[in-house]
Every structure is written in structure tokens, then in C-alpha cells.
Amino acid sequence: MFPISDYKLPRATPEAQGIASAALLQFIEAMDTHVNQIHSLMLLRHGHVVAEAWWSPYAPAYPQLLFSLSKSFTATAVGLAIAEGYFAIDDPVISFFPEHTPAECSPMLAAMRVRDLLSMATGHADDPWVSMISRQDGNWIKGFLETPVVYAPGTHFVYNTSATYMLSAIVQQTTTIRLDEYLKPRLFEPLGIEHVDWHISPQGITLGGIGLSLTTEAVARFGQLYLQKGCWNGIQLLPEAWVGQASAMQIINGADPHSDWAQGYGYQFWRCRHGAYRGDGVFGQYCIVMPEQDAVLVITGGVDVFAMQQPLNLVWEYLLPAMQAERLIDDTLAQRQLTEKLANLQVPTIHGESSAAIAQHVSGRSYQVDSNSFMIERISFDFSATGCSVVVQTATATETIVCGYRTWSLGRSSLFAQHFFDDTPVMAYGAWTAPDRFTMVVRLYQTPFVYTMEYHFVDAELLMTIQINVSFDSLAPLVLTARQVT
Incomplete structure (x- = not known):
């Protein structure tokens, strides 16, 4: 559909894009000191890479398992499929799977729409993922549809990986090809993303909610596409209206003003504080889009599930104030210090001897x-x-x-x-x-x-x-x- 892109993300000094190298160095040092097991980081400002880091032995060529950051890519496929007329956002979920729908279909299940899957407002009390994937017959779709819907769809937020799987199933059902294959000519190839690996269910359906592996720069390109409202290299890959809908708050998901998990949820994107939004995967996989700062930050890591707020806190504390509207005067000393720091990052290693008498x-x-x-x-x-x-x-x-x-x-x-x-x-x-x-x-x-x-x-x-x-x-x-x- 679109040509394979040979476009490369341009590189620039931080000062050229309005960030002091000294401030960026402080941010990197804070991440290195206070967050256990950051594996990579890439910062884009005004479309330019101003910092890229891999904590050795991690390296640019190694793809990373993104976990639930996969969901944002699935939502992108849904937006494209809707734009191409394969289905509509208010279509009932059961309309796609009549052969898997329970004989006694509850009014709540019948009322569930595609938009409810997107916004994690299916009406389930809990995510049925574990019970769904544990079915002996391998029919995950049927497992989802047999799960009781206890709230009116569209009214109650429950984080739901099963819902994203159903979105993937709908894309496959309507386009007749797997979601990863559908995205290849529409998203991956235009962005210059190669070697996409995405796990498949026993039903032959892309998992959707998890299972995608990409390099750090590939994720950064994806974030930049959303920052540019779906436009890439002069071509509108993704409808601008969809980017606005997906990144806006579609449902309330909490009331804690200090939590980036309680600022509202869009279509498979989390709303953040400070006007930002993100794709997010467990254990520290982030694609943070900051429209007000014209910036994208990608992080991968092995962060404890209960410590995932910490990297975001450091972003708001150190990085956000460092972004200025105008170009700054070059600071060659700070640039050299930053370059040296980025080149020598490594994960903690064990200390010991290379030999022992035993x-x-x-x-x-x-x-x-x-x-x-x-x-x-x-x-x-x-x-x-x-x-x-x-x-x-x-x-x-x-x-x-x-x-x-x-x-x-x-x-x-x-x-x-x-x-x-x-x-x-x-x-x-x-x-x-x-x-x-x-x-x-x-x-x-x-x-x-x-x-x-x-x-x-x-x-x-x-x-x-x-x-x-x-x-x-x-x-x-x-x-x-x-x-x-x-």
C-alpha cells in the first residue's frame, strides 16, 4: 500500500533542539541511579534523536518484548481497518463471531461494541485472560464471549488484555489476514521497521495485547508517527482524527493526581500527567508522547511491576523542565560528558573471581x-x-x-x-x-x-x-x- 521507507531518524545535539546537555545528563544519571534495570532509552525532540542509550550488554539491534505496549499497535490496526471500511467502531462484538456466541447471549454481551474493547470498558469484573488462554479447546474467542458481563459496557474500566485479543481477532476476521500481516504494508514498512515478531494464539490469531517484539528505535518511530498526528515523511499513514481519539481520554480510570495510571484511558493508550500519553508494557516498556514539548521518549527495561511509576516521575522531574522552546547555545563540555556517559552505561554485574581452587x-x-x-x-x-x-x-x-x-x-x-x-x-x-x-x-x-x-x-x-x-x-x-x- 505504501512504499518501504528508507527514512532514517535524524540525529542532533540536545542544544540544537532546545535541551541543555547538562540537564539531559542529570536525567540519565537519575535514571541510572534510581531505577533498577533500565535497558535502553531514546529521546526525540522536534523529530530528532538527541539521546540514545543502551545499558550494556543490551544493544540497538536487539528487539525487546514489549508486553502491553503491543496494545497500542493493535489499536493502530483497528484505526486503519475502520478507515478502510472493514468495520465500524460501534459494531457489536458478537456480530463478528456468531458461531462462537453463547446460545443464551446476555443483553450486556450483546451491547458490547468495538469501542468498548478499545477503551477497556467491556463490562467485565476482571480480565478473563487466564481462564481464556487455559481452555483445553484453544478457542480463546469463545472463552471471552462466555465470560459474564456484569457492568454496562462503556461504563466501567477494567484493564483487559483479552479485549485487545478480540480486537486482533476482529481485524483478522474482517480483513482475512493476521493483524501483524495487515500492519506490515500500512505501518511497519512505511516506518522502515523490519523483522517484526508477534506471538500467535492457538487459533492462529496475533495475540494483540502482548507478544510484540521491536527494537527501541522502531518504537520511537511509532511514537513519532503519533506525535505527527499520523503523518510520516509527507504521507498520512494514519487518519489524524484517529490519533486524536486514541490519545484522548475515553474513560475515567482513577482519581489519584500523582499516578500516571489514573489520568484516563484512551484507545489502548494511557493518558499521563502534563498533557502526555503513552503506550505502556509491564516491567518498564514505555513509549511516551509529549505533544506540548514536541517530544517522544522510549524506555525499555526490567523494572519491578510495583516500581513502574518511578521512571515516569523522573521524566517529569528532570526531563520536562529541561525542554526549552528555543535553540540553546552549544555546551561542548557538557555534550562530551553526556556522550561519555551514554557510551559507558551498563547493567549491574556480579563481582567475583575467574578462578577458585575447587x-x-x-x-x-x-x-x-x-x-x-x-x-x-x-x-x-x-x-x-x-x-x-x-x-x-x-x-x-x-x-x-x-x-x-x-x-x-x-x-x-x-x-x-x-x-x-x-x-x-x-x-x-x-x-x-x-x-x-x-x-x-x-x-x-x-x-x-x-x-x-x-x-x-x-x-x-x-x-x-x-x-x-x-x-x-x-x-x-x-x-x-x-x-x-x-
Whole structure:
């Protein structure tokens, strides 16, 4: 529909776009100091990239799992499909799925419209996501439609990933192609976004509410498109009226003046304080659009679910006041300091030694592991001068994770499949943190997740502790015991 774009986001000094480098340095330092596990950041002002940072070992080429920031892309597909006449925003949801609608359809369900899915006002008491995806028959649409609707649709806000899945299903039902395929020529290619990965349901439908992975700059381009009211490189990709509707408050979602989760909700976008709005994913994935400042800020990370307000607070405290209307005089010293800071950011690493006396005794040993949720049956170690190879055997596979000393080693692993990654890229780093204790950090570096695995060798026994950095469930470490078999 539109040509593939070779347009590149222009780069500029902060002063050229009205931001003092010294103030921007303060903001970066505050984020680095006060927010645990920021992975990347990109700031655009007046359409120019004025700061871009990746906390090593994260890098520009690595896509990041966006979680619920995916929802804003799904809403974009809905806006495009409506503009192309595939359906209308006030069409009843059940009209798209007569074969899945319960025989006894309640008046509340019958009253639910597309706009209610968009604004998270379906009338559900809770998000039916868990029960929906747990169905043995894999029919998520039917699971959604069978969930009781207890409030009048359009009147009650409940954050609802299932609703976004239904939007994806509606796009697919009406256009006859998956949502990600529908967006490819209409959004991704015009913005120059390649290698889009979006998880698919058992019904063959793009998840919609979660599951999209993109690079930091790709998300920044998306935010810039919305800032420019749907216009990109001289072409109106997205109707301006849709951008206005999607980013405006469509339903009240709280009353706390200090919370950026209580400023109203649009069509799969959160309203923010200070006239801004954002796409938002759990564990620190943000695409913040600031129309009053003509700016876009993208952040990815592994932020605790209960600490996601903190990065936004720092944006309002440090970054917002730094944006001036006019170009500033260049500050070469501050620019150099900022450049050096951005080039040397890194996530916290473990401190320890690259060797230990016990290493030669446990290297080559195999340990039988007691029953555990990771389904690990055996584990063995091969310590060398440059790193360690950990061989893990489960009931279905044997794999090796290689970690370096004071350096990250790249690999792949299916050990962490509980996060629905059958086989995911990982990087690992290890050190002897005590004479009898080896610690290995495994980063699923295209996701927010990081595992710290500690191996404590005591005679013929092994005590393993596995700790994840962020989770929907408990963050309590998992302790495993094992005994030497060879």
C-alpha cells in the first residue's frame, strides 16, 4: 500500500533542539541511579534523536518484548481497518463471531461494541485472560464471549488484555489476514521497521495485547508517527482524527493526581500527567508522547511491576523542565560528558573471581537434581580459563549454557520456557563469588527477564539457587538440591 521507507531518524545535539546537555545528563544519571534495570532509552525532540542509550550488554539491534505496549499497535490496526471500511467502531462484538456466541447471549454481551474493547470498558469484573488462554479447546474467542458481563459496557474500566485479543481477532476476521500481516504494508514498512515478531494464539490469531517484539528505535518511530498526528515523511499513514481519539481520554480510570495510571484511558493508550500519553508494557516498556514539548521518549527495561511509576516521575522531574522552546547555545563540555556517559552505561554485574581452587575438583562432575519446577534432571560443569559451560539435562532435551568471566557469552536456551519462549536468545556471565560458590547471570536479552543462578558446592552435594529479577508471581528464590553421580 505504501512504499518501504528508507527514512532514517535524524540525529542532533540536545542544544540544537532546545535541551541543555547538562540537564539531559542529570536525567540519565537519575535514571541510572534510581531505577533498577533500565535497558535502553531514546529521546526525540522536534523529530530528532538527541539521546540514545543502551545499558550494556543490551544493544540497538536487539528487539525487546514489549508486553502491553503491543496494545497500542493493535489499536493502530483497528484505526486503519475502520478507515478502510472493514468495520465500524460501534459494531457489536458478537456480530463478528456468531458461531462462537453463547446460545443464551446476555443483553450486556450483546451491547458490547468495538469501542468498548478499545477503551477497556467491556463490562467485565476482571480480565478473563487466564481462564481464556487455559481452555483445553484453544478457542480463546469463545472463552471471552462466555465470560459474564456484569457492568454496562462503556461504563466501567477494567484493564483487559483479552479485549485487545478480540480486537486482533476482529481485524483478522474482517480483513482475512493476521493483524501483524495487515500492519506490515500500512505501518511497519512505511516506518522502515523490519523483522517484526508477534506471538500467535492457538487459533492462529496475533495475540494483540502482548507478544510484540521491536527494537527501541522502531518504537520511537511509532511514537513519532503519533506525535505527527499520523503523518510520516509527507504521507498520512494514519487518519489524524484517529490519533486524536486514541490519545484522548475515553474513560475515567482513577482519581489519584500523582499516578500516571489514573489520568484516563484512551484507545489502548494511557493518558499521563502534563498533557502526555503513552503506550505502556509491564516491567518498564514505555513509549511516551509529549505533544506540548514536541517530544517522544522510549524506555525499555526490567523494572519491578510495583516500581513502574518511578521512571515516569523522573521524566517529569528532570526531563520536562529541561525542554526549552528555543535553540540553546552549544555546551561542548557538557555534550562530551553526556556522550561519555551514554557510551559507558551498563547493567549491574556480579563481582567475583575467574578462578577458585575447587573448580578443578567439580569440573566434569554430574549432579542428579531433585524434582523441581524447571524440570532439570541433571547438571554438570566444565570450568576453563575463559569461562564455564553448564550442561543442563531435562526430560526432553540437553542444552549447554556458556558463560564468560567478566564478559557476556551469547547462546540460546529453552530452559526458561515458563515465559512462553520455547527457545530464546540468552547471554551469560559468571564469577566465583566465594571459594565454594559460582554465580551465573543469564539474561534473556530480548526480554525484561534475568536469572541469577548460584551454585554452592559442598563435598558431593550441590545447592542451587535460582532467582528471577521480575515476575508476575513470587520473586522468592527457588532452591534446588542435587547430588554427585559421576
